[in-house]
Amino acid sequence: MPAGAGRGRGGGLPSSSHPRRRSGALKAEPSVAKARKTPRSPVSLKAATPFWREKSLEAMSPEEWESLCDGCGRCCLLKLEDEDTGEIHYTDIGCTLLDAGTCRCRDYPRRQAKVPDCVRLTPEAVRTLPWLPPTCGYRLVRDGRDLPWWHPLVSGTRRTVHEAGISVRGKVSGTEEEFETEELPDRIVAWPGQDPQDPDDPPDGK
Numbered sequence: 008m009p010a011g012a013g014r015g016r017g018g019g020l021p022s023s024s025h026p027r028r029r030s031g032a033l034k035a036e037p038s039v040a041k042a043r044k045t046p047r048s049p050v051s052l053k054a055a056t057p058f059w060r061e062k063s064l065e066a067m068s069p070e071e072w073e074s075l076c077d078g079c080g081r082c083c084l085l086k087l088e089d090e091d092t093g094e095i096h097y098t099d100i101g102c103t104l105l106d107a108g109t110c111r112c113r114d115y116p117r118r119q120a121k122v123p124d125c126v127r128l129t130p131e132a133v134r135t136l137p138w139l140p141p142t143c144g145y146r147l148v149r150d151g152r153d154l155p156w157w158h159p160l161v162s163g164t165r166r167t168v169h170e171a172g173i174s175v176r177g178k179v180s181g182t183e184e185e186f187e188t189e190e191l192p193d194r195i196v197a198w199p200g201q202d203p204q205d206p207d208d209p210p211d212g213k
């Protein structure tokens with residue numbers, strides 16, 4: 008995972024409010040039967056709004072920010088920039104620190120000391136970087152979209168990122184040390200820029 012997008016699970020979800028109603032006219036505790044007849048306030052049924060729907064990127068706590076990263080590993084793939092057009096192309100080659108099995112950085116705390124061009128994600132970077140994958144949690148929230156069913160914050164497990172075909176697991180051909188520079192253009196792939204769960208954006212197989 009790139010850029011400062013972290014692995015921590017957000018602990019910042021607001022808890023829902025379930026006020027208990029009591030009648031001031033009752034001298035004794037209401038019976039169970041009476042208590043059941045007590046009208047329930049609509050607010051007690053209303054779920055709390057997840058932080059990513061109500062907060063701006065800038066307003067998120069560090070834990071919330073880190074938890075937006077789904078752990079897909081797509082942004083840890085090597086990217087090539089077309090010198091003529093400036094267009095960014097993904098390859099299926101992983102950064103030297105990318106664990107292609109877990110799709111995680113093997114030394115996240117020291118990643119920028121070891122890989123100086125590892126981009127640290129900030130709200131400003133999320134708003135300006137042109138290459139964030141369409142499935143990236145930061146990009147989705149940036150664009151005012153909700154998180155999908157497979158995102159760990161929604162599903163409650165990191166497994167779904169792999170099960171939904173979002174992560175790079177099984178798709179990485181190797182790490183950057185294993186390829187010569189002249190081989191890189193042949194490793195350009197389209198799938199990191201696609202969403203396999205979007206029927207309008209089907210993977211093309213490469």
Ligand code: SF4
Binds near residue numbers: 102105115
């Ligand atoms: S150092 Fe490499 S693997 Fe680690 S977060 Fe940065 S790009 Fe990803």
Ligand code: SF4
Binds near residue numbers: 079082140
């Ligand atoms: S592309 Fe995936 S790994 Fe990279 S920051 Fe976005 S969600 Fe995290």
